[in-house]
Amino acid sequence: MFHILVADPISDEGLDVLLASENVVTKDTELTPDELENRIAQFDALLVRSQTKVTRSVIEKAENLKIIGRAGVGVDNIDLEAATEHGIIVVNAPNGNTNSAAEHTMAMIMALSRKIPQAHLALKNQKWERSKYVGVEVKNKTLGVVGLGRIGTEVAYRAKGQRMNVIAYDPFLTEEKAEKMGIQYGTFADVLKEADYITVHTPLMKETRHMISTDAFRQMKDGVYIVNCARGGIIDEDALYDALVSGKVAGAAIDVLEEEPFQDHKLLNLPEVIATPHLGASTVEAQENVAIDVSQDVLNHLTGDLVKNPVNMPSVPSDVLSQIEPYFHLAEKLGTFLIYLTADVPEEVTIYYSGELSDIQAAPITRNAVKGLLRRHLGSHVNDVNALYLAEKKGVTINESRTSTTKGFTNLMTVEVKTKSGVRSVSGTLLNGLGARIVRVDHYSVDVMPEGHIVVIHHQDLPGVIGKMGSLLAEHAINIATMQVDRSNIGGDAIMILTIDKYPEQYEIETLKQLEEISDVTAVDL
Numbered sequence: 001m002f003h004i005l006v007a008d009p010i011s012d013e014g015l016d017v018l019l020a021s022e023n024v025v026t027k028d029t030e031l032t033p034d035e036l037e038n039r040i041a042q043f044d045a046l047l048v049r050s051q052t053k054v055t056r057s058v059i060e061k062a063e064n065l066k067i068i069g070r071a072g073v074g075v076d077n078i079d080l081e082a083a084t085e086h087g088i089i090v091v092n093a094p095n096g097n098t099n100s101a102a103e104h105t106m107a108m109i110m111a112l113s114r115k116i117p118q119a120h121l122a123l124k125n126q127k128w129e130r131s132k133y134v135g136v137e138v139k140n141k142t143l144g145v146v147g148l149g150r151i152g153t154e155v156a157y158r159a160k161g162q163r164m165n166v167i168a169y170d171p172f173l174t175e176e177k178a179e180k181m182g183i184q185y186g187t188f189a190d191v192l193k194e195a196d197y198i199t200v201h202t203p204l205m206k207e208t209r210h211m212i213s214t215d216a217f218r219q220m221k222d223g224v225y226i227v228n229c230a231r232g233g234i235i236d237e238d239a240l241y242d243a244l245v246s247g248k249v250a251g252a253a254i255d256v257l258e259e260e261p262f263q264d265h266k267l268l269n270l271p272e273v274i275a276t277p278h279l280g281a282s283t284v285e286a287q288e289n290v291a292i293d294v295s296q297d298v299l300n301h302l303t304g305d306l307v308k309n310p311v312n313m314p315s316v317p318s319d320v321l322s323q324i325e326p327y328f329h330l331a332e333k334l335g336t337f338l339i340y341l342t343a344d345v346p347e348e349v350t351i352y353y354s355g356e357l358s359d360i361q362a363a364p365i366t367r368n369a370v371k372g373l374l375r376r377h378l379g380s381h382v383n384d385v386n387a388l389y390l391a392e393k394k395g396v397t398i399n400e401s402r403t404s405t406t407k408g409f410t411n412l413m414t415v416e417v418k419t420k421s422g423v424r425s426v427s428g429t430l431l432n433g434l435g436a437r438i439v440r441v442d443h444y445s446v447d448v449m450p451e452g453h454i455v456v457i458h459h460q461d462l463p464g465v466i467g468k469m470g471s472l473l474a475e476h477a478i479n480i481a482t483m484q485v486d487r488s489n490i491g492g493d494a495i496m497i498l499t500i501d502k503y504p505e506q507y508e509i510e511t512l513k514q515l516e517e518i519s520d521v522t523a524v525d526l
């Protein structure tokens with residue numbers, strides 16, 4: 001049973017998904033920032049829309065939080081870096097409101113062109129002013145779309161239906177794709193220069209903040225119309241205000257502003273500005289869609305399944321996942337095993353993928369290996385979400401390498417750690433029907449199940465060592481379950497790997513080290 005806080009109004013259909021699996025769902029959509037900070041520690045999951053600000057200070061107090069679900073697209077209200085750092089996965093619901101946001105954009109374009117809100121308001125105030133509200137047609141006008149993602153694309157298709165010409169700019173748009181869509185491909189400058197209407201549909205990020213600036217307005221046609229149903233901040237509001245007052249911009253339709261909620265903003269006092277209070281996604285259909293999608297992902301994560309729409313972690317297609325998931329456990333165990341053997345600070349970690357592993361999408365497997373490595377010293381808060389981030393913060397370089405050589409195994413994964421005192425490595429494989437095995441420790445060949453209590457002993461290959469070791473362990477009532485030995489050469493360095501029934505005490509390890517043939521003993525708990 002998990003405790004889930006719903007901090008913004010989210011459709012009941014989504015909450016039903018959460019309640020069906022007997023979670024405790026607390027709906028409190030009126031929390032102040034301080035109240036949210038004070039209460040967040042008791043929750044496993046937090047569900048929000050755009051209103052609640054999930055700041056670093058909220059995340060720092062969220063001791064039990066495992067997931068933040070955004071019932072919608074934009075995650076600019078969530079401190080993603082802080083979430084990643086604390087191992088909290090962030091998921092969104094990117095598809096459910098596309099249609100509603102596109103329809104709202106078209107409604108804004110039409111309302112702007114025909115001055116519908118202004119005429120409506122006048123009429124409500126008993127003013128019949130037909131000549132004041134003469135509009136313009138959109139037919140044969142050019143719509144410039146900045147950001148041709150899910151919503152931008154839907155807007156482009158709808159605009160074509162209104163007989164508009166469409167020119168679009170998006171870093172991922174190719175000329176071929178534009179041609180296929182029946183729209184014009186342009187640079188950002190082309191869009192600014194050629195459009196009669198400009199609508200923005202990018203996320204709000206460092207690169208897009210104020211991308212519609214004073215300079216951008218200067219490049220536009222006189223009498224251009226501006227639409228923002230994406231995010232406040234993409235358009236520089238002061239620059240827009242000046243461009244409206246000067247007449248450069250004929251009108252603007254705004255669903256979003258930098259500071260929300262907005263009620264008293266200088267832009268709203270201009271008659272050429274029409275506005276809605278962030279309603280792009282506010283339809284019954286969109287809210288049902290996003291609530292169900294995000295709730296399902298929250299449940300997936302809480303119950304140990306992979307999520308569909310992670311924001312702070314790459315998503316893995318299901319066909320790839322079924323191929324790589326069996327290696328997650330092995331990778332984590334190899335990482336953990338190796339860190340026990342590594343006395344110094346790891347500087348560089350390389351994971352070698354061989355055989356059938358050489359051409360798979362290995363990043364999620366790597367994350368599991370790094371998680372295993374870091375957990376021993378950083379604790380259980382290291383997880384798939386923050387493993388790579390924490391490694392980077394600790395100055396550990398992570399590399400992946402691929403080779404088709406497998407030394408006889410169909411699949412082989414080697415985790416290698418470089419420290420100032422040298423290189424240590426461990427290799428593992430998944431044996432068909434038999435499960436995971438550690439098959440190599442440094443240059444020694446072994447066959448060990450990566451489970452339970454293991455003792456790794458480096459010793460000299462001399463007669464009687466194994467017997468002495470067995471007797472010493474027996475004196476401490478430690479039962480040996482399995483034993484593996486390998487050596488460099490006859491009489492040379494050798495390794496003994498024991499799996500035992502209880503984790504040895506430190507003094508028991510020290511007793512083993514007393515034997516002169518033994519150079520090192522490490523107890524490993526997998």
Ligand SMILES: NC(=O)C1=CN([C@@H]2O[C@H](COP(=O)(O)OP(=O)(O)OC[C@H]3O[C@@H](n4cnc5c(N)ncnc54)[C@H](O)[C@@H]3O)[C@@H](O)[C@H]2O)C=CC1
Binds near residue numbers: 072094098149152203
């Ligand atoms: N007003 C509302 O209620 C709603 C607002 N939104 C907002 O609409 C925006 C778009 O959402 P989606 O289409 O779902 O996102 P998306 O991720 O599908 O599309 C965003 C597009 O912007 C492009 N892009 C990124 N940087 C760019 C740049 N510098 N110049 C041009 N294009 C750039 C990306 O390549 C991508 O194709 C987001 O900001 C989202 O938060 C979404 C739903 C409802």
Ligand SMILES: O=C(O)C(=O)COP(=O)(O)O
Binds near residue numbers: 049050071072074278
């Ligand atoms: O999905 C988005 O990005 C939106 O802006 C919708 O916001 P909302 O969920 O309506 O607060």
